[in-house]
Amino acid sequence: MRFVEREDWGAPESSPASYLASARGVKIHYLGTAYSSRPHSTCDDYVRSIRASHLANRVENYVDIAYTALVCEHGAVFEGRGSHKRPGANGSATLNSRDYAVCALLGSKGLTSPPDAMLTGLCDAIDWLRRDGDAGTWLGGHRDGYATECPGDKLYAWVKKGAPRPGGSAPDPGEDVYVVKAGDYLAVIARRLDVSWKDLAKVNGLREPYTVYPGQELIIPEAASGGGAEVPPFPGAGAFVLGKSHPAVEELDRRLIAKGFTRHHDGNGYQPGPRFTEFTRRNVADVQRSRAELSGDPDGYPGPLTWKFLHS
Ligand SMILES: [Zn+2]
Ligand SMILES: [Zn+2]
Incomplete structure (x- = not known):
C-alpha cells in the first residue's frame, strides 16, 4: 500500500475528530465536481485543498477533512481522519458512526472512470481499515441510505460487485494479513517478527519452497543473544x-x-x-x-x- 500519513501531506498529526471504536464497514465517495487527471506530485496539494475547503465550511462545521482516507488516481492512499476516528462525510451523525468514508479523487466531469491504480488503492484502503480500524465487511457507496449521486455510477457498480482487485492482484500483505504463497508468506511473517526467514525455516524444519499454511504453528527462534540482562x-x-x-x-x-x-x-x-x-x-x-x-x-x-x- 502506498500510504501517505497525515503529517506527510501537511495535516496535523492526529485528527481532532471523535473516537470510533469500530464500524460496520466502508462507504466509498467521489468528489462530485469536475476533476481532471494531474501529476501525482500535485495530489498532496489537492488533498490539502479539500481539507482547507472542509475547514472553511461554516454550514457543516467540520473539525477536519471529512473523509477517513482519500485515494488518488495513481493508487496512493492519503490518510484523512484516519482509523478509529468518526468521519464527517456520510450525511448524518448516525451514518458517520456506522461506516468509514473513503473518497476517490474521481470527478462527475473530466476523470469519471476509475483507473485500475485507483481501484487498487481503494482496495488497499478497505483492507487497512479492516485490519487497523475494526471495520466490518460491509461495503457500499455514499448513496446507500442517503439521497446523492455519490460515488457516481461507474465506481458504485464496482463497489456493489464487492470491490474486486483489478486483474486479480494479490492483497496488500499489510501488518497481519499474510499472503498465502510459498516464500512470500514466510517472508512476511519473518519480517513481522524480526527474525530471519532462514532461521524460521531451520527451526521449523521447513524446506523450500517454504510453504506455510494459515493457522500453522511456527516456532520462533530465540534471537541470538549474549546479554545476561x-x-x-x-x-x-x-x-x-x-x-x-x-x-x-x-x-x-x-x-x-x-x-x-x-x-x-x-x-x-x-x-x-x-x-x-x-x-x-x-x-x-x-x-x-x-x-x-x-x-x-x-x-x-x-x-x-x-x-x-x-x-x-
Ligand atoms: Zn459522498
Ligand atoms: Zn496521485
Whole structure:
C-alpha cells in the first residue's frame, strides 16, 4: 500500500475528530465536481485543498477533512481522519458512526472512470481499515441510505460487485494479513517478527519452497543473544494491535519512556497505558528508525529485536 500519513501531506498529526471504536464497514465517495487527471506530485496539494475547503465550511462545521482516507488516481492512499476516528462525510451523525468514508479523487466531469491504480488503492484502503480500524465487511457507496449521486455510477457498480482487485492482484500483505504463497508468506511473517526467514525455516524444519499454511504453528527462534540482562519474554505480535489493549503495552510504554522515545503524544505528554495507540506506534517507529538493525521495516510494531533493544 502506498500510504501517505497525515503529517506527510501537511495535516496535523492526529485528527481532532471523535473516537470510533469500530464500524460496520466502508462507504466509498467521489468528489462530485469536475476533476481532471494531474501529476501525482500535485495530489498532496489537492488533498490539502479539500481539507482547507472542509475547514472553511461554516454550514457543516467540520473539525477536519471529512473523509477517513482519500485515494488518488495513481493508487496512493492519503490518510484523512484516519482509523478509529468518526468521519464527517456520510450525511448524518448516525451514518458517520456506522461506516468509514473513503473518497476517490474521481470527478462527475473530466476523470469519471476509475483507473485500475485507483481501484487498487481503494482496495488497499478497505483492507487497512479492516485490519487497523475494526471495520466490518460491509461495503457500499455514499448513496446507500442517503439521497446523492455519490460515488457516481461507474465506481458504485464496482463497489456493489464487492470491490474486486483489478486483474486479480494479490492483497496488500499489510501488518497481519499474510499472503498465502510459498516464500512470500514466510517472508512476511519473518519480517513481522524480526527474525530471519532462514532461521524460521531451520527451526521449523521447513524446506523450500517454504510453504506455510494459515493457522500453522511456527516456532520462533530465540534471537541470538549474549546479554545476561533480564528481558521479559517477547509477548508476541498479537499483543500489539492498534486500538487494542494488552498488559504488555504498558511495559512497552515504560521502556519507551526510559529510552526517551516519547515525542508523539496526545498533548499531555506520553503516559504508560495498556492501549496500543497511534502515538505508541509512532514512538516505536522512531526507535526502529534510530537503530540500523531495526530500520529495515520501521512499521512501529515491536518484534523480538525491538523488544530486546528497549530492554537493553
Ligand atoms: Zn459522498
Ligand atoms: Zn496521485
